Amino acid sequence: MSRIGVFVCHCGLNIAKTVRVSELAEFAATLPDVVVAKDYKFMCSTPGQEMIAHDIKAHRLDRVIVTACSPLMHEQTFRKVLAASGLNQYLLTIVNIREQVSWVTHDIDEGTAKAKALLNGAVRRARLLAPLTSRVIDVNSDVLVVGGGIAGIQAALELANTGKKVYLVEKNSTIGGHMAQFDKTFPTLDCSACILTPKMDSVLQHKNITLLTSCEVSEVKGFVGNFDITIRQKARYVDHTRCNACLACTEKCPGKAVSEWDEGLVKRKAIYIPFPQAVPQKPVIDRDACTFFKKGKCRLCEKVCEQKAIDFEQQDTFTTVKVGAVIVATGYDLMDTRALIQYGYGKYPGVYNALEVERLFNSAGPTGGKVTLRDGKEPQAIAILHCIGSRDKNNYEHCSRVCCMYSLKFAHLFKEKTSADVYQFYIDMRAAGKGYEEFYNRIIEEDVKFIRGKGARVAQSADEPDRLVVEAEDTITGKFIRLPVDMVVLSPAIIPRGDAKDIARLFNLSTDRYGFFMERHPKLAPLSTMSEGVFIAGVCQSPKDIPDTVAQANGAAAEALTIVVKDKMELEATTAMVNPASCCACQNCVRVCPYGAPFFNEAKGVSEINEALCKGCGLCASVCPPSAIIARHFTNDQVLAEMEGLLEF
């Protein structure tokens, strides 16, 4: 006999609208072992929680069922209520009648019937629940940050300033990310380098930050509090401990390759630093472009290097670090607009994408900050085309969020640096953000022409073959426009990094339909993920501007800190255990476990489970022929009883 209390939440009208909550509570009272059943408007509120706590004592409850929203939402909230009332927290059952009932039907009869069935199942299961003891484990106090853009830099600095040790991993040879490519930032037009490079330098100088450039995470083992991260240091062919950054090598090098940093607008050397303010200020050799690697002779860099830092024999190396929490901040790519052939990117030299234009404005860029076309001429008319590939059901439905604002910034800079006419082709102007609407108004007054209509096509001009024509429908006048221009700037969809999928696999992150990393909850846990101890920040989660990215990075740092600030933490008690009396010694469990938790005890002739390694998936329990393995909290009896209850009505 157990004493069960059932607490039915209305969630305002969220549940009460399509489930008759008082009828559900009355029904609950008729179920076996239920000694009290109540409904209340907001069970998660303080009075709601107090009511449960009070009833646990008053009715000497030994099981609590909360019939409310998804367990993924408030299971932890109500577990705390149980714990505070002296009841083992695992004696709680949540019945999900919001996300999986009231929100997915308009029919109150159907909703109520399904809620009753779910509750019936929960009562059956609750009667069989057992109290469990959480495991306490040691927590490693260091943190790994993946990605050295502004998000990763900010998060690393915040954490390092609290005294925690941070490993910052960046796959490129410098940190800085996209922000370092920009010249100005909207809406204040402050110089990107002036606000970013001091932070980059702080990362390099910080005694608590280990900066790992040209590195990638290659393996992730362990779990929250105890991650073992293997990092691959890609061969740089330059010994950075010897190199004194004189850069004589980069002057002599005959090898050439497209400069990724300058978005392919110019070439760089095979031994190079991406840009003059790069951190660290030390070159690497691009194996694919190096004359020696290609032809077997050259070694000019080696000859000029007084430090003897060039090392053609260098290999990739692997190191493992132990951390307690991880922040993933891997940023974004622009959509490859060559796929949208109507815009002629890659075909007409006058068509640029947004990042290329950022480099044209940049005084450290390929033109020294002068806006010139690929043939060196100054453009007389420039069209900026918004929403290329984004807000587009045929490509990416999402809004890339920053394009309206950077397009306004571009317009301002074009006006400042050239005498060209500047046209914006937009669907809607989205200027939500502090000072953004004001910036928009300012640009309107700078004589920039706004055409409300998405650019439909870019073609070569029939009359003047070296010019382009932008075709669009002006949706305000309803007229079709053909506008001759010299330069077209595309604002492409912002999409996750090409290797985001690999990162998702490594850290067990969910991704949304575009490949952005999914947060645990869109509102209440925007930086957490389904992988405990792994947090996300910046555009890898969704497109956002620099202020929001920095805010997220600070938030993620705080989240990571809540884990690593403690020496010990509690882990879910829902692990598997072996009943030695029934174990048949087949060792199926040992073979299937992804974590190596079960092991065979030769002396006793039975399998045992190392609870520290068990994550509670229950795989071993279902491959155990004599059912000797018990998956705690999801035992055969508990699952079958729940099923029985669900199917009774």
Next chain:
Amino acid sequence: MSFEPKILGIACNWCTYTGADLAGTTRLQYPQNIRVVRVMCSSRINPSFIFRAFQLGADGVLVGGCHPGDCHYNTGNLYARRRLAVTKKILEFAGMEPGRFRVEWISASEGNRFAEVVREFTEQIRDLGPQTQFKISQ
């Protein structure tokens, strides 16, 4: 009265259960015949759960897990995939209509897909009529 099928869903916590929550959060509508049991991983599902569900009178059983390769526990759903494929064969061998048992990989971001599968499966079970092959009358 028209036939209202009873459908048992068994969903893994990390993908399909979360996907089902997302269907709710986005207010997608689907028939209320399905009742979902949450397990941590689809690999927790013992074939006996499926047989038992049919014995208890389920007209259809839908299992949902993470997409192969995306399992929260690395390889759990790969074991589930194999085991449930065999389960399906055994069910059919024992005389069950093939359409009554379905396994789907639905991720946490696929609320749409969850609602779509449930709609489709419910219709299919409705067409098949009450399940009598395994049901043990109470």
